[in-house]
Amino acid sequence: MTTTATAPQDRPVEEKLLLAKSDGIATITFNNPERHNAVSLEVWQRMDMLLTELAQDPSLRVLIVTGAGGKAFVSGADISKFESERATADAVATYNATSAAAYEKLYHFPRPVIAKIHGYCIGGGCALAVCCDIRVCTDDAKFGIPAAKLGLGYGYAGIKKLSELVGPSRAMELFYTAARFDAAYAHDIGLVNRVVARDEIESHVDELARNIAGNAPMTIATVKAVVREIGKPEAARDLDKLDAMVKACFASQDYVEGRRAFMEKRPPQFQNK
Numbered sequence: 001m002t003t004t005a006t007a008p009q010d011r012p013v014e015e016k017l018l019l020a021k022s023d024g025i026a027t028i029t030f031n032n033p034e035r036h037n038a039v040s041l042e043v044w045q046r047m048d049m050l051l052t053e054l055a056q057d058p059s060l061r062v063l064i065v066t067g068a069g070g071k072a073f074v075s076g077a078d079i080s081k082f083e084s085e086r087a088t089a090d091a092v093a094t095y096n097a098t099s100a101a102a103y104e105k106l107y108h109f110p111r112p113v114i115a116k117i118h119g120y121c122i123g124g125g126c127a128l129a130v131c132c133d134i135r136v137c138t139d140d141a142k143f144g145i146p147a148a149k150l151g152l153g154y155g156y157a158g159i160k161k162l163s164e165l166v167g168p169s170r171a172m173e174l175f176y177t178a179a180r181f182d183a184a185y186a187h188d189i190g191l192v193n194r195v196v197a198r199d200e201i202e203s204h205v206d207e208l209a210r211n212i213a214g215n216a217p218m219t220i221a222t223v224k225a226v227v228r229e230i231g232k233p234e235a236a237r238d239l240d241k242l243d244a245m246v247k248a249c250f251a252s253q254d255y256v257e258g259r260r261a262f263m264e265k266r267p268p269q270f271q272n273k
Contacts, residue, residue: 013042018068019050024061024213026054033069036120039077041095047102055110058272061213063109064205065132066116067125070198073115073137076123076146099124100157107131107161108228112212112220116205117141117192122180126191130161133224135192136208137183138201143191144180164231166190216254217272222246 018029028050030037054060067073077095106113106128115129117137122144129135145162147154154175163171166189174181183195196204212220222245229237249255254270261268 013046016040017043017046017050019054021057021060023210024059025064025209026057026060026062027064027066029066029068030074031068033067033071036072036075036122037067037069037125038075039099039124041098044095044099044102048098048105051102051105051109055105060111061217062209063111063113064116064209065106065113065128067118070118072120072122072125073117073141074122074125074128075120076125096155100155103127103131104157110221110224111217112224114205114209114212116201118198118201122146126162127158129191130158130165134208136194136196136201136205137186137192138198139183139195140198141183141186141192141195142180143182143186144178145174146178148175148178160231214267214270216249216258216268216270218245218249218252218254222249 016030016032018027018031020027020029028047030039030043032038032043054063112134113132115132115135115137117129117135118141119138120142121129121137122142123146126143126145145154159171159175162174166174170189183192186192187195194204222242225245226242229239229242253273254268257270258268
């Protein structure tokens with residue numbers, strides 16, 4: 001294929017990672033379908049920036065992360081960029097630090113995060129999905145972590161997150177074999193929450209996001225904070241912070257609204273305060 005000014009690797013980074021917002025729900029879309037939404041250094045940098053921006057939006061209730069084109073969620077790092085972005089020790093360190101910062105920002109994002117997975121979810125795509133709170137995939141999705149086929153190193157944080165979802169033995173199997181596996185197996189081992197038909201995933205995730213967005217934001221934020229603290233060593237857990245968040249829920253106007261709505265048999269209108 002002849003490379004032109006509109007080739008995918010030459011598009012502005014703003015076109016490779018899209019942001020849309022509507023009714024308290026934001027969607028970040030990896031938009032490099034010609035390369036199965038493979039990710040470059042500049043895309044990780046934009047991801048970090050978008051997550052920072054969204055975290056400061058008080059109207060946001062839910063974040064969806066997905067891939068464009070219908071054939072892939074994210075297929076991992078853009079190997080065509082390895083020579084320019086990951087060929088030296090310094091370049092590898094820069095790439096790893098940048099992607100790790102984006103992963104951590106997503107993992108600790110203060111709102112619920114749903115991964116909407118079509119097709120291939122490989123390597124860095126799996127790492128990205130693991131950083132989300134809920135994962136929904138199509139029944140034809142394909143997963144894999146090919147690090148052992150590429151000689152890549154995976155650090156503590158990524159392996160820990162995967163191990164917490166699927167267990168240490170399964171995590172080691174996935175890394176050791178570097179084999180691809182299907183949606184049914186991903187569900188069996190706990191990597192994904194739901195498997196749905198390809199033509200149903202849009203409506204399923206939309207309904208799931210609206211359901212979450214309609215619930216009490218302070219309660220949900222507290223639950224997420226508790227789960228994240230569980231993943232830390234016991235000595236590092238900030239239980240005082242969690243207690244304060246629980247007390248804030250009971251002292252909130254949303255708690256009053258929730259009780260009144262229940263008694264009046266109507267949907268609650270939560271204000272996150």
